[in-house]
Amino acid sequence: MAIGALCVSASAVLLDLAGTAPGTASFYRCVLALPALLVPAAAEHRREGPAAAILLLLTPVGAVVLSALVLREHPNPLQLGGCALILVSAYVTTARGTGSDD
Numbered sequence: 001m002a003i004g005a006l007c008v009s010a011s012a013v014l015l016d017l018a019g020t021a022p023g024t025a026s027f028y029r030c031v032l033a034l035p036a037l038l039v040p041a042a043a044e045h046r047r048e049g050p051a052a053a054i055l056l057l058l059t060p061v062g063a064v065v066l067s068a069l070v071l072r073e074h075p076n077p078l079q080l081g082g083c084a085l086i087l088v089s090a091y092v093t094t095a096r097g098t099g100s101d102d
Contacts, residue, residue: 057090 067073
C-alpha cells in the first residue's frame with residue numbers, strides 16, 4: 001500500500017506540471033496508482049478470508065502510528081480510542097478460535 005500511496009503522491013507533481021482539470025487529475029492519479037495496488041490485492045486474494053479481514057482491520061491503526069512517527073502528528077483521544085477498539089476487536093476475533101473445547 002505504501003507503493004500505491006507513493007505513486008498517488010508523486011502523480012500530483014506530474015499532473016500539476018501538465019496543468020489538467022481536477023477531474024482529469026483525479027482519474028489519472030487512480031490510474032497511476034492502480035498497477036502498484038494490484039500486486040498486493042492479488043496476494044490478499046490468495047489468503048484465507050478471516051485472516052485477510054483481520055489484517056485489513058489494522059490498516060487505520062498503522063495509519064495513525066505512521067502519521068505520529070513520520071509526520072510528527074499528535075493523535076487526539078478519539079483516534080486513540082478507535083485504535084484501541086480495533087486492536088481489542090482484532091484480538092478477540094483471533095483468540096476466539098484458539099481455545100480448546102475439552
